[in-house]
Amino acid sequence: AQSVAQPEDQVNVAEGNPLTVKCTYSVSGNPYLFWYVQYPNRGLQFLLKYITGDNLVKGSYGFEAEFNKSQTSFHLKKPSALVSDSALYFCAVSPFTTGGGNKLTFGTGTQLKVEL
Amino acid sequence: GAGVSQSPRYKVAKRGQDVALRCDPISGHVSLFWYQQALGQGPEFLTYFQNEAQLDKSGLPSDRFFAERPEGSVSTLKIQRTQQEDSAVYLCASSLRDSSGNTIYFGEGSWLTVV
Numbered sequence: 001a002q003s004v005a006q007p008e009d010q011v012n013v014a015e016g017n018p019l020t021v022k023c024t025y026s027v028s029g030n031p032y033l034f035w036y037v038q039y040p041n042r043g044l045q046f047l048l049k050y051i052t053g054d055n056l057v058k059g060s061y062g063f064e065a066e067f068n069k070s071q072t073s074f075h076l077k078k079p080s081a082l083v084s085d086s087a088l089y090f091c092a093v094s095p096f097t098t099g100g101g102n103k104l105t106f107g108t109g110t111q112l113k114v115e116l
Numbered sequence: 117g118a119g120v121s122q123s124p125r126y127k128v129a130k131r132g133q134d135v136a137l138r139c140d141p142i143s144g145h146v147s148l149f150w151y152q153q154a155l156g157q158g159p160e161f162l163t164y165f166q167n168e169a170q171l172d173k174s175g176l177p178s179d180r181f182f183a184e185r186p187e188g189s190v191s192t193l194k195i196q197r198t199q200q201e202d203s204a205v206y207l208c209a210s211s212l213r214d215s216s217g218n219t220i221y222f223g224e225g226s227w228l229t230v231v
Contacts, residue, residue: 004158032217043120043207043224044159051217090158096216102147103172104220106158 002027002093004107012113013081021076021110023091030096033074034104035065038088047089050074061085081114088112118142120223122208128229129198137193137226139208145221147214148191150183151207153225159207165191166214198230 003026013019025031032051036044048059055067065076074091088111092104121140129135141148147166151159152175161175167188176183180199185191195202205225211218 034219036222041227043122044209044222046219046221049217049219094216102211102214102216102218102220103149103161103164104159105161108158109156 002031002095002105004091004093004105006089006091006107006110008110009108010111010113012115015083015114015116016080019076019078019081019085019112019114021089021091021112023074023076023107024072025074025091025093026072027093027095032094032096032102033065033067034092034094035059035063035074035076036090036092036106038090038109040087044090047076081112083114083116086112086114120208120210120221122206122223122226124226125224126227126229128231131200131230132197133230134194134196135198135228137195137206137208137228139191139193139223141189141191141208141210142212142221145210145212147211147218147220148185149209149211149220150191150193151209151222152177153205153207155204162193162206195228198228200230203228203230 005024034049035047050067058064091107150162153159163173165185180196182194207225209220209222211220
């Protein structure tokens with residue numbers, strides 16, 4: 001069974017500073033990794049995903065994530081944080097399967113707070 | 117439609133009442149998922165459809181929960197005899213194809229409060 005760990009319940013960063021939201025995963029075989037963002041009283045919005053290829057994945061709103069197979073990590077990053085980035089971020093994993101199906105397993109979420 | 121649409125957005129049910137939550141996925145999407153998100157938690161998988169076939173219902177917490185997608189498009193999640201522990205956000209999601217790595221797009225959720 002697959003699992004995702006987001007070790008930080010909350011990350012605080014000053015606007016303009018770089019941000020990192022951590023994620024580690026456990027899955028049998030090759031992983032497919034995703035980041036979603038959730039604003040208050042809203043559903044989840046897709047940010048980016050890693051399928052294969054380049055370990056650095058670029059996504060929406062200037063976010064990027066780095067896949068590290070040896071450390072089983074997929075940390076979310078942004079070079080310069082904005083106050084509007086403040087939200088709840090979820091990392092998710094889906095295992096590669098030949099039989100179809102792309103069920104996601106989510107972490108518990110990290111609240112990002114960007115302050116002026 | 118442009119995105120996954122869910123209704124009602126908010127539902128207050130008395131304990132013991134039956135509820136039905138509707139999901140209209142993105143047009144043409146093969147896969148449809150239901151997730152449950154408790155307050156302060158990540159979404160937890162409930163069930164999954166490939167077109168009209170329910171291929172995985174391993175996450176449904178009890179036999180009071182039932183989901184259907186009879187024509188391979190709109191889906192309904194039904195909860196019978198609601199209990200307080202059913203209070204959560206129910207998220208519907210869809211993806212274009214039924215294969216690993218396909219992006220899953222979520223609706224805004226149906227917020228259920230059982231009183």
